[in-house]
Amino acid sequence: MKKNNLPLSTPVTATAAVLGSAALLLGVLTSAPASAALGTAPVTLTVQYETTAAPEEKWKAIAKEFTKKYPNVKIEFSAITNEAKGGPNLQVLSSAGAPDIGLIPLNSNVYTQLVKNKALVPLNGIFAADNTVKRIGPPADTLKQADGNYYAAPHSVVxxxxxxxxxxxxxxxxxxxxxxxxxxxxxxxxxxxxxxxxxxxxxxxxxxxxxxxxxxxxxxxxxxxxxxxxxxxxxxxxxxxxxxxxxxxxxxxxxxxxxxxxxxxxxxxxxxxxxxxxxxxxxxxxxxxxxxxxxxxxxxxxxxxxxxxxxxxxxxxxxxxxxxxxxxxxxxxxxYYGDAFGVPTKSKNQEWALELLRYSVSDEGQRIGVLEASGNFPAVNTVPKSAYTKIPKIVLDVLSHVEEYGAKxxxxxxxxxxxxxxxxxxxxxxxxxxxxxxxxxxxxxxxxxxxxxxxxx
Amino acid sequence: MTSLKEVQSKESQHPKQGRVFRSKKKKIGLDGTNIRSAKFALIPVFVLLFLFLGLPVINSIQLSFSRWGGLGPLEPVGFQNYTDLFADEQMRYSSRITVLYAFSVAIGVVAIATVLAAAVSASVRGHKIYKVIWFFPGIAPPTAVAIFWSSGFQPETGIVNTILGKIGLGGDHAWLASSETALYPVIFVGIWSAVGFAFLVILGAIEQIPISVREAATVDGANIRQQFFKITLPLIRPVMLIMLTLQIIWTFNGFTVVWAMTTGGPADSTSILPILAYKEAFRFGRFGTAAAMAVIAGIFLMIIGSIGIRLSRSEQR
Amino acid sequence: MPRVLGKFFSNLGVLGWTALVLLPFFFIMLFGTKPTSQIYANPLGVIYSPAWSNFSNAWNAGAGDSTMGVWFINTFLLVGTALVVSLGVAVPAAYFTIFLPPKANRRVMVTVLAGTVVPAILLVIPFFKAYNQFGMLNKPIAAGVAYGVLAIPTTFLLMNRFFVDFPREILEAGLLDGLSNLRIFRRLVLPLSVGQIVSVGILTLIWAWGDSQIAIVLLQSQESQPISVGMLSFAGDFTTDLGTTFAGLSIAAIPPVILYIILSKYVTKGIALGGISK
CATH class of the missing domain: 3.40.190.10 (Periplasmic binding protein-like II)
Incomplete structure (x- = not known):
């Protein structure tokens, strides 16, 4: 099946099996410190998120860790409504006041138009680093556009x-x-x-x-x-x-x-x-x-x-x-892994934005932000199950059910x-x-x- | 919006000093420096109106002949958007309900406002209080008002249903949930929030009827109802017509109440044109068709507006 | 007998309508101060111990920088700008226009009148394009300028009507005193026009405070939204917490109503004079 669009239909069980062993190996790799080439000049990044509690917690937790690593970075937030994220957000993300990391629902006109008009920075570096393509699994294939570039990184799965x-x-x-x-x-x-x-x-x-x-x-x-x-x-x-x-x-x-x-x-x-x-x-x-x-x-x-x-x-x-x-x-x-994130070409701090985005899909970022802060599932399959501590029991039961019967x-x-x-x-x-x-x-x-x-x- | 005053001022029952002054006006009007000041003061008005009204209208028309997804250059497509719309069933449906919605609200508003104004003007007691209180629904932000009513219309849990249940009319009406009935609560809220304004306007018109005219009628033995139909109504008809026209235009353009109550649903049954255009542009990314919808709606409104103004003018002559 | 009956029915209608107008406000405040559990148990009950926490919950609700307090500030910025623009531009123009010769005067009137019939639906998308192009999206003040300009035609027409009827003797007296035209306007005309300016301004204020059609498009990010748009997402934030939702509705609805009660004399006069806000 070329261009497999069934992210978890090919049994998630398989993914889960790899989970344990691969995690040990990859987990070490992914938290490697990023290049120091970014410099230490003060920089302020703006991250967009949807206005419900969980995504806010998620990004706040990631921001906290990230700014600990890079004290010169300040991270601000910009909220967007469910109504706007798939529609008018297009203009926000393509405007001069675009956030550095934008929320891009993959099934929306926003994504279609941004890609079509090359208004997003290619994320190939993120996908090439840290074994990201493998860690994301089948959805990564879907994300690869006709021009061979990646423009959006999934963040969590629900x-x-x-x-x-x-x-x-x-x-x-x-x-x-x-x-x-x-x-x-x-x-x-x-x-x-x-x-x-x-x-x-x-x-x-x-x-x-x-x-x-x-x-x-x-x-x-x-x-x-x-x-x-x-x-x-x-x-x-x-x-x-x-x-x-x-x-x-x-x-x-x-x-x-x-x-x-x-x-x-x-x-x-x-x-x-x-x-x-x-x-x-x-x-x-x-x-x-x-x-x-x-x-x-x-x-x-x-x-x-x-x-x-x-x-x-x-x-x-x-x-x-x-x-x-x-x-x-x-x-x-x-x-649904569709609320992905990308870096608009209008971002004034693209390098730092890419670094933050990369951190957010690293195992550490996924564990701190997605699992612990928001109670969603990570978008990558390499975060060890032992980290699933904050997820309510019943949601874990749903996950086990998915692992047994698949999800299409x-x-x-x-x-x-x-x-x-x-x-x-x-x-x-x-x-x-x-x-x-x-x-x-x-x-x-x-x-x-x-x-x-x-x-x- | 057309100023009622503009029209009213031409009414004969409106004692006008303006005419007297007009002769004197020449004296100052000839003062060249004032004309220069006028030109100077009018520059920003025209510049701003051109930037914020003229250009956008031109732009909308241009957009309506193009394809545009929200980014990048426009792609000219001729009349494609218009032919698509004329063939589109949802567009036809939406046009119909927009007209239905606008006319129902406007007629309801003017009818209720007139009756209330007549009642209040007949009995002086509490006069001032009503003037203040009845405008509350027009003051509160429409979003808040619509949210209250849409929760109120929910079956079982909504306050409207709770009250209806208590008085034995059944507490599980789900009007907003059916495309057959969803428009009615929306019309109701539209009327509810707009009556106060129309009431003040119409009451103002009634109060301008010289007392001598009414007293004459009373002496002739006309009772309240006769007085209303024979004296008051004919005299305020021009104002009612203008109010009706304006209310149609406002309701036609109305977005907030419908959006907050139904977001155009269920199944697009309450998608009046402004909502359909909003969705077309921002959900489907078809800005060209959305602009064509807006142009069609705009033409329709201008026709309604000019008919209304003409009718009310001819009434006065 | 029929006269008495007529009185009875008209009183009934008047009282009935008053009830219909007031009840929603009553319920908004009742539920806003009631513990949520009691709203479910006994929605119509009026004896309960008030849950003032509803209000603090509502006030502090929202994600990050998009709480009600922020929406209020945005609303003030937007409405304030709209008033400055519409009054600042239209009032002097409306005054000096009365001196124009009849022909020019009529031309001005027709142009301005045409401005009042352009439907908002035609403007929204071009506004959006233009604001986006100049990086003006998500700025309450910039959106306020649009509201202000859209209010100019109405403001102009109403003020012009007023100035046409302005006692000329006063102007002439000023002229005789050797005051310049601008001084006459500032020192003599403006102070005597405060009432009219306030009532016209309030009409703009009510409209700009409540409208969401333009704001929903020009103010996309939530921390830039005024209360009229913010409320749209607000109701969804508290699923079962009806008390907080209604407290939020109270916070949104009550200030303009109070402001109106204070200034109602001007508003009712303004409207009875034929003031129609866009």
Whole structure:
């Protein structure tokens, strides 16, 4: 599989196996001090991060260590909203006031345009050093652009499409989840929700109003209905030079979309879900109103912890996996490493920015910043498991589950948003409302694919 | 925005001293130094208006004939963006709901404001307090207002539903969650926050009706309702029309309330044109089509505006 | 009898509307001071021990340099700049324009009037391009200039109306005293126009304080945003913590309302005079 876009689908178990031994070797290499050629003149770097607590903690921790090493460096921060990071941020990163390290969602127009207009500094040095390509694994292949350069470095991995469960509610509803946590099919999910409803809970809480959650489930369930080769093609075929081998009107896609329609019609979601954003849905779940929540691995250390402290969340959550579309297959959690970082060409301190970015993907930077400060998973596979101390137990359980069953790439996280998430999400909302059909969405996607190939993004 | 005063001042019931002064004006107006000062003082006005209004409009029009992803040079594409938009179902839908939204809010606002102004002007008690209080919704930042209402409209947890539940009207309405109904709460909030302003304007117009006219009507034995329909309404109709026109334009352009309440969803059902254009530009990176949307909306507004102004003018003559 | 009935219904309407106007503010403050657990348990209850910590939580919330305090400062910078620009440019121009011969006067009026009908949606993207080109994104003061210029037409028209009606005797008296035109404007006209300037200014203030359409585009980074834009992300930061969310709404909504109550005399007058802010 050339240009493998399935970062963790090729069993993560393999990665995990290498983890132990390789870590010992590489760990030593990666923390080697950087070149002294950078000088000691005072310099101030600005780092951009998304305005939620975890990314801030992450960069603060990294900055603290980095400035200890280089006392002449001062690091400042600049926050960007979830709404802006994939859109207007393009102009911020290409403006004279660009931060030295910018947040670049890989599935956004920002990344597409910055690369197209050569507005990012190549990161080849970072990828060549410290064995970074190997340590990042398959995602590194995807990051290599057509011109042979790397422009963005992944920073952490989270998994989404985790079904967080409320064991208290499930028990009251008389629901027992399968031992392997995988719901076998859509009917089972609907039945569980019906039982929950009888016991006074909504089935599955989701933030249907957001610009991503409606299409999330497609990411988890579609790979269970198509071959890995087809998935790979769906992810890459928007590029002009890639042949279309899998069509959007194929049966696997239709089945997945129909499953989503069936789930919505089956009354699985909480009432008014299309008017709630993810935060409201999360609150709905943590305050004990639903059996399940469509969420991700960042929640236990974030909203769940906060709500438990505030006393509004009164149970310890469990987790499950979305149902498969084709009997015998499994849906998986979906990895997201897409909030990557890069150095804009407008940065006035490119060398130092590259050094800081390099440090942030070193094993030490990943351990201090990603693992310890934010509770996410590192983007590299060489940080020893023994360092996973700050990650909540339940998230570690999710990781073990991923190591056992794998995790397949999510389409909306891989392709540029104008063709992917931003395009598909309203269509799925329409599907959930019964305003369009699975067949129609297939046709829409196929038409959009041809349009994008013809006109570019 | 068009100044109401501009129009009002031409009304005959508006006792104008201006006319008297106009004759005297010549005296000072002929003073050459003042004309020079006028020219001098007007330079910054025109320079700024050109920079911030003229150029952007030219730029938007140019952009609407181009393809542009947010970076790099423009790529001219002729009428492509426009033909694409005319064929686009979402664009047609959005245009429809934008008109629906703007007209519903404007009509609602003017109707309620007129009724309230009539009621307040009829009974003097508490007059001043209402003038102050009813403008609160127009003062509070629209974002905060919209956030309050969108949380209030949530089923079960929202305060609107809580209250409806308490009085037996059901507490689980999920209006914002369905593309069939999501526009209604948005229209409601639009009206709620804009009535105060229109009320003050219309009350101002009513208060300018000379007391003698009203007294004459009372002597003729007209009751409050007759007085309102026969005397007040015809006299304030030009102001109502202008208010209606302006409210249509403002609501049409309105971004904040809709964005904060629904971000245009669900399924783009509340994506009025400003929101659609914002998304087109900043989510899809298609600035050319977004500019074309803006140009179309702009032309539409200018038509509405000129019709409104013309109507209200002809009313006065 | 029908007269009494009419009175009854009009009073009912007046009281009903007043309730509808005030209740949201009541609930914002009620929830803002209520412990979150009680909001869930008994949302309508009015007896509780106030949780003032909601306010400090809300005030200190936000990531890094983008707390409510910062948003407030940004709002002040933005609104202040807008006022300086719109009043500073439009008031003198509006005054001296009254001396122009009728033809020139009309031309000025038409041009300015045209400026009032340009929809914001047409401006946003070019603004954004231009601001980006000159490195002016994420600067509240720079954004305030845009707001100020957009308020110029309305300010100009309203002030001009006022100056047209300005008693000429005063001007002539000044002239006879040998004052220069500029002095007449500064010493005689301006002091007597304070009321009108305040009411026109407040209309600009209300608009610039609340608008988010231009600010959301020109002020991208969160630490540069005014309260109107910052609030958009604020609500999401406290998932279940409704008390804090509503405390935040109170902080955002109450200051302009209080300012308005203090200056309401000018505002209501300004609007009744036909003031329409953009």
């Amino acid at each position: 998994f989404y499409n985790v079904l967080w469960t409320n064991p208290v509610a499930l028990k009251k509803a008389g629901v027992t989840l399968p031992a392997d946590k995988h719901l076998t099919n859509v009917t089972q999910l609907i039945q569980i929700s019906k039982k929950c409803e009888k016991a006074g809970y909504a089935g599955l809480a989701m933030g249907g109003k957001t610009n991503f959650q409606a299409s999330w489930m497609f990411d988890a369930m579609m790979p269970s209905a198509v071959s890995d080769a087809a998935l790979n093609n769906y992810i890459n075929s928007y590029k002009e030079d890639e042949k279309i081998t899998a069509k959007w009107t194929d049966v696997g896609i239709l089945k997945s979309l129909k499953a989503l329609e069936q789930i919505a019609k089956g009354g699985v979601y909480q009432k008014g879900y299309l008017g709630m954003d993810l935060d409201q849905a999360t609150a709905y779940f943590t305050s004990g109103k639903s059996c399940m929540l469509l969420g991700g691995t960042w929640m236990p250390g974030g909203a769940f912890e906060a709500d438990t402290k505030a006393g509004t969340m009164k149970f310890t959550p469990g987790f499950a996996v979305l149902p498969s579309v084709v009997t015998g297959n499994r849906s998986t959690f979906t990895p 790439s999510g389409w909306t996280s891989e392709v540029p948003g104008a063709y992917g998430q931003a395009f598909l999400n309203p269509l799925i909302q329409k599907l959930q409302e019964g305003k369009t059909t699975a067949a129609q969405i297939g046709k829409d996607l196929q038409a959009e694919l041809l349009k994008v190939r013809k006109n570019g993004l």
